[in-house]
Amino acid sequence: MKYLDEYRDGDVAARIVAGMRRIQTRPWVLMEVCGGQTHSIVKNGIDHLLPQGVELVHGPGCPVCVTPLEMIDKAHAIARRQDVIFCSFGDMLRVPGSDGDLFTIKSQGGDVRIVYSPLDCLKIARANPDKQVVFFAIGFETTAPANAMLAWRAREEQVNNVSLLVSHVLVPPALVAILQSPDNRVQGFLGPGHVCAVMGYSEYDPISARFHVPIVVTGFEPIDILHGVLMTLQQLEDGRATVENQYSRILDRAGNLPAQKLIGKVFEVTDRKWRGIGSIPQSGYRLRAEFARYDAENIFDVAEIATLEPEICISGEILRGIKKPHDCPAFGTQCSPQHPMGATMVSAEGACAAYYAYGRHLSPQGIDMLHRIAPASSAAPVHVESR
Amino acid sequence: MCLAIPGKVVETFEKSGMQMARVQFGGITREVCLEYVPETETGDYVLVHVGFAISRVDEAEAERTYQALRDLDQLTELESPVVDELEPGGYR
Numbered sequence: 428m429k430y431l432d433e434y435r436d437g438d439v440a441a442r443i444v445a446g447m448r449r450i451q452t453r454p455w456v457l458m459e460v461c462g463g464q465t466h467s468i469v470k471n472g473i474d475h476l477l478p479q480g481v482e483l484v485h486g487p488g489c490p491v492c493v494t495p496l497e498m499i500d501k502a503h504a505i506a507r508r509q510d511v512i513f514c515s516f517g518d519m520l521r522v523p524g525s526d527g528d529l530f531t532i533k534s535q536g537g538d539v540r541i542v543y544s545p546l547d548c549l550k551i552a553r554a555n556p557d558k559q560v561v562f563f564a565i566g567f568e569t570t571a572p573a574n575a576m577l578a579w580r581a582r583e584e585q586v587n588n589v590s591l592l593v594s595h596v597l598v599p600p601a602l603v604a605i606l607q608s609p610d611n612r613v614q615g616f617l618g619p620g621h622v623c624a625v626m627g628y629s630e631y632d633p634i635s636a637r638f639h640v641p642i643v644v645t646g647f648e649p650i651d652i653l654h655g656v657l658m659t660l661q662q663l664e665d666g667r668a669t670v671e672n673q674y675s676r677i678l679d680r681a682g683n684l685p686a687q688k689l690i691g692k693v694f695e696v697t698d699r700k701w702r703g704i705g706s707i708p709q710s711g712y713r714l715r716a717e718f719a720r721y722d723a724e725n726i727f728d729v730a731e732i733a734t735l736e737p738e739i740c741i742s743g744e745i746l747r748g749i750k751k752p753h754d755c756p757a758f759g760t761q762c763s764p765q766h767p768m769g770a771t772m773v774s775a776e777g778a779c780a781a782y783y784a785y786g787r788h789l790s791p792q793g794i795d796m797l798h799r800i801a802p803a804s805s806a807a808p809v810h811v812e813s814r
Numbered sequence: 815m816c817l818a819i820p821g822k823v824v825e826t827f828e829k830s831g832m833q834m835a836r837v838q839f840g841g842i843t844r845e846v847c848l849e850y851v852p853e854t855e856t857g858d859y860v861l862v863h864v865g866f867a868i869s870r871v872d873e874a875e876a877e878r879t880y881q882a883l884r885d886l887d888q889l890t891e892l893e894s895p896v897v898d899e900l901e902p903g904g905y906r
Contacts (some may be wrong), residue, residue: 463817466886490816516864517894518815543894544865546847550897569816572850573866584830621818624861624869647817648882676875677861683868686850775887776816 436650440476443653447478450664454480456612457659458605458748460598461619462489462776463647469781471649477656484612484748485781487601487704488619490566491518491774493746495700496734498594499524502563504729505592506532506539512555514548515563517541522773525734545577552581552589561723564591568622571595571712572686575693578718592723593713596699598622599630600710605747606638613748615659617652618644620674627682631670639668646674693718703742703770740769745778752782759788817888818863820876821846823856837862840880842892864891 459465465485468474474483487493503524506513513529520529520541533539538558542548545562552560564574574591581589598619605613618631623644631642641662645655655673662668672678690712699711714722736742739757744750752758752771762768764780771777775784782788821837826848828834833848837860844865848854851867859876860867871879883889 461816463886463888466888467882470886488816516815517890541894542897543844543891544847546865547897550899553899567816569818569863569868572868573847573864576847576849576866580830580832619816621816621861621863621868624818647886648878677869677871683850685852686866686868689850774815 439650440653443650443657444476444478447481447657447660450660451478451481452664454482455614455660455663456482456484456748457615457617457656458484458486458613459617459645459652459655460486460488460602461617461622461647462492462774463621464617464619464645464652465489465778466776466781467647467649468652469778469785469787473649473652476653481656481660483656484751485745485771485778486605486616486748487701487746488567488598488622489771489774489776490570490596491522492742492770492777493596493701493703494519494522494565494594495702496524496736497700497732498565498592500526500732500734501724501729502592503527503529503532504732505561505723505727506537507535508727510557510559512538512540512551512558512560513563514540514542514551514560516565518774519563519565523767525732545573546580548577548589549580549584549586552586556588558588559726560589561727562589562591564593564595567596567598567619568626568690569619569624571690571694572625572683575690578693578714578721579689581721582718587720590721590723590726591714593694594699595694595712596701597696597710597712599634600707601701601704602631602634602642603638604704604707604710606634606640608747608749610749611747613640615641615663616643617655617659618642618670620644620646620651620677623672623674623682624678625683625686627678627680627687628670628672629680635668635670641668641671643671643673644678646677701746703736703740703746705743737768742769742771742777742779745771752779752787755779759783763788815864815891817883818861818868819883819889819892820859820861820871820879822876823848823854823858823860826854826856835860835867837867839889839892840884844892844896
């Protein structure tokens with residue numbers, strides 16, 4: 428606990444917010460990209476700490492949320508097969524498809540297993556040579572090195588009864604899609620820290636330049652996020668638009684080069700559909716042709732599945748920063764984490780699920796956890812001043 | 815699930831030609847692949863995502879990040895079942 432204070436200290440938070448107030452001359456809308464940041468913001472009430480007119484909207488950076496329903500239905504169709512052991516990260520098991528979730532399939536006799544590492548699938552495949560072991564390879568760039576290694580090792584070790592159902596997505600093309608939308612409100616981004624730990628952040632330079640938008644790669648702890656907001660505001664108020672790194676204690680411009688190298692050997696960029704948003708050009712990975720025999724979509728005849736999202740759901744607009752969970756009539760009533768109707772409610776890192784978890788369906792302020800990062804004596808004045 | 819979790823490398827070893835480690839996260843120890851941070855040594859702290867170290871961090875950062883993730887309930891992936899290497903048909 429001894430290191431905790433510096434990044435959660437109420438006085439530090441108050442100083443950063445005071446700094447924002449000193450420089451801010453007009454309203455600004457910023458988007459945090461990563462679902463972990465969204466969770467931290469809502470849990471700690473960081474959006475309520477900011478000066479009036481500085482608005483945080485919540486981005487598409489929850490991989491479980493944006494995995495398209497068609498892909499989830501494909502996963503379910505494969506997982507129901509008798510000859511398959513279906514492996515997944517635990518987060519995906521509760522995500523409902525058109526007909527139930529992976530837990531339901533498991534309870535009905537499907538062999539569905541939670542794995543910690545994609546490499547666990549190799550062990551399961553070697554132990555079950557009469558079965559096809561299929562891994563649901565979802566995620567952003569942070570997860571890509573792990574998933575790439577499964578395909579690479581399967582080929583190296585000639586474990587030929589393992590395959591990947593790939594639904595990988597990439598952050599930069601999603602930012603472009605958000606900025607190109609005619610109803611875009613976002614003027615600056617808090618970039619995703621752990622994604623950039625893998626990829627570095629040079630690929631954000633052209634986006635920042637083309638749309639004249641500041642992008643500040645930011646951590647997920649409360650003081651990190653406040654600091655990221657301050658750095659973004661400073662650029663906006665100065666009329667600058669560059670990529671800056673708030674999270675330099677974790678990552679640098681280059682990222683993890685060995686990881687990028689293996690990703691490039693195993694995957695290639697492709698168009699991907701995002702749940703709630705639709706198709707975004709060049710926004711994901713698929714296996715390269717050399718790995719075709721490890722591609723579950725080649726092995727199993729799972730035809731294009733037509734799916735329908737509930738009409739009432741506004742998750743697409745929430746993921747693009749146009750609306751907030753409260754703007755949805757179903758939020759907290761028909762739609763809850765127990766019965767999610769759309770992308771932003773299906774995982775704890777989705778904006779709707781985070782709002783719900785911290786009581787914001789009961790009151791817009793939610794059950795604010797501010798007291799956890801700031802003692803009452805220093806937290807209260809900050810909170811009052813900011814309104 | 816997009817956040818990496820810091821842990822301490824307590825043992826390094828080679829397996830099937832891959833650099834691996836046992837990494838301690840609070841009270842839980844898991845097997846982690848070191849191929850992406852090959853210079854890692856026993857005693858180092860690494861950020862680990864789904865069984866793969868993606869960067870090295872110092873002890874202070876590791877401690878702080880771990881506590882922050884615990885507060886956000888972001889440690890559940892560590893509780894995923896351990897899959898042991900077994901003979902064909904041995905794991906069910």
